[in-house]
Amino acid sequence: MKPLRILQVVTIMNRxxxxxxxxxxxxxxxxxxxxxxxxxxxxxxxxxxxxxLELGGRIYxxxxxxxxxxxxxxxxxxxFFLEHKEYQVVHSHINENSSFVxxxxxxxxxxGRIAHSHLSDLGIDKKLPFRLYARFHxxxxxxxxxxxxxxxxxxxxxxxxxxSNLTVLNNAVNVKDFTFNEKARDKxxxxxxxxxxxxxxxxxxxxxxxxxxxxxxxxxxxxxxNSNAVLLLIGEGLLKENIKIKVKKLNLDKDVRFLGVRNDIxxxxxAMDVFLFxxxxxxxxxxxxxxxxxxxxxxxxxxxxxxxxxxxxxxYICLEDPPQVWADEILSGSFEHVDTSKxxxxxxxxxxxxxxxxxxxxxHFYQVAN
Numbered sequence: 001m002k003p004l005r006i007l008q009v010v011t012i013m014n015r016x017x018x019x020x021x022x023x024x025x026x027x028x029x030x031x032x033x034x035x036x037x038x039x040x041x042x043x044x045x046x047x048x049x050x051x052x053l054e055l056g057g058r059i060y061x062x063x064x065x066x067x068x069x070x071x072x073x074x075x076x077x078x079x080f081f082l083e084h085k086e087y088q089v090v091h092s093h094i095n096e097n098s099s100f101v102x103x104x105x106x107x108x109x110x111x112g113r114i115a116h117s118h119l120s121d122l123g124i125d126k127k128l129p130f131r132l133y134a135r136f137h138x139x140x141x142x143x144x145x146x147x148x149x150x151x152x153x154x155x156x157x158x159x160x161x162x163x164s165n166l167t168v169l170n171n172a173v174n175v176k177d178f179t180f181n182e183k184a185r186d187k188x189x190x191x192x193x194x195x196x197x198x199x200x201x202x203x204x205x206x207x208x209x210x211x212x213x214x215x216x217x218x219x220x221x222x223x224x225x226n227s228n229a230v231l232l233l234i235g236e237g238l239l240k241e242n243i244k245i246k247v248k249k250l251n252l253d254k255d256v257r258f259l260g261v262r263n264d265i266x267x268x269x270x271a272m273d274v275f276l277f278x279x280x281x282x283x284x285x286x287x288x289x290x291x292x293x294x295x296x297x298x299x300x301x302x303x304x305x306x307x308x309x310x311x312x313x314x315x316y317i318c319l320e321d322p323p324q325v326w327a328d329e330i331l332s333g334s335f336e337h338v339d340t341s342k343x344x345x346x347x348x349x350x351x352x353x354x355x356x357x358x359x360x361x362x363x364h365f366y367q368v369a370n
Contacts, residue, residue, distance in 0.1 A: 003035040009092035013046030017286040018118040021171045028355040081108035102141040112365030115142035117156035121281035151305045152283035171286040172351035177266045178293035180337040185270040198229045201272035203287045206237025211278045221327035231256045269294035273335040295337035310347040311340040
């Protein structure tokens with residue numbers, strides 16, 4: 001018997017939050033019964049593409065969604081669903097642009113059409129009118145509304161949906177992978193020359209949202225108060241070189257390690273002493289759940305929903321507070337790792353348990369279709 005195939009719609013399968021969340025669920029599936037395929041909107045290879053293909057998934061490349069290209073994009077979408085009758089569920093993760101994909105899916109008679117919100121803000125920029133246009137066309141194209149948190153749901157779908165038929169799907173992680181291991185910590189700290197160091201960690205793309213500029217200001221204050229402090233920055237992005245220049249100007253280049261994109265995040269988090277996350281906005285960040293799963297104390301901006309504190313290990317600080325305040329709060333707290341696995345499982349953040357619910361949800365639409 002062939003597996004049921006679910007079409008996941010994303011921008012590109014790089015190591016971002018929503019992509020990591022999808023892979024956390026995908027790896028736990030019984031892939032003889034259910035499979036994920038991916039519709040992507042970039043020509044380049046994503047970090048997870050090789051693994052997806054190895055797991056039996058398919059990847060379909062689509063044109064980028066941009067003003068002036070809508071008409072062509074709509075035609076390509078219609079053609080895709082005309083040629084791919086195997087899908088009874090389309091799960092779209094591209095925020096307001098999900099409206100376009102789900103409109104085509106509805107036109108093709110696909111019964112399961114899920115719009116999934118992963119952010120709580122995108123700020124104001126030149127793309128805002130086009131985002132509002134796409135959001136207006138969301139209407140009744142989805143059959144289901146998902147979000148990583150209530151705030152993220154309200155931002156994309158409005159209060160009416162949030163208060164009635166919103167499903168919060170937790171950004172679950174494989175808790176077992178992150179559970180604190182002292183031997184792994186000692187080994188990695190030895191390898192990276194971090195013995196007797198206070199290790200501040202951050203994982204995130206180098207873009208405006210992640211607020212690296214302010215993060216470096218905070219670390220500068222920490223360094224002035226604790227000469228043994230080291231900062232690990234994991235990720236890539238357009239602003240990385242700008243941050244490198246700033247780090248050098250502040251004479252911090254020996255203390256800030258740029259580690260790039262990594263596939264050993266669980267191990268690296270073992271080596272950290274505290275996780276710093278001063279984002280301008282988020283939905284419910286997967287990496288903050290991962291840091292808690294590793295038992296780390298997390299210091300995050302108050303712009304992030306309090307729902308992200310699922311273990312009592314997250315401390316929120318106002319973004320308007322100066323770097324000195326952040327540094328003092330970080331240095332005044334404990335750096336002990338705590339076993340949070342029970343808390344995460346109880347709160348529904350272990351992908352090994354939550355995947356059963358997701359499979360049942362998807363399977364319902366195939367029963368309806370048949």
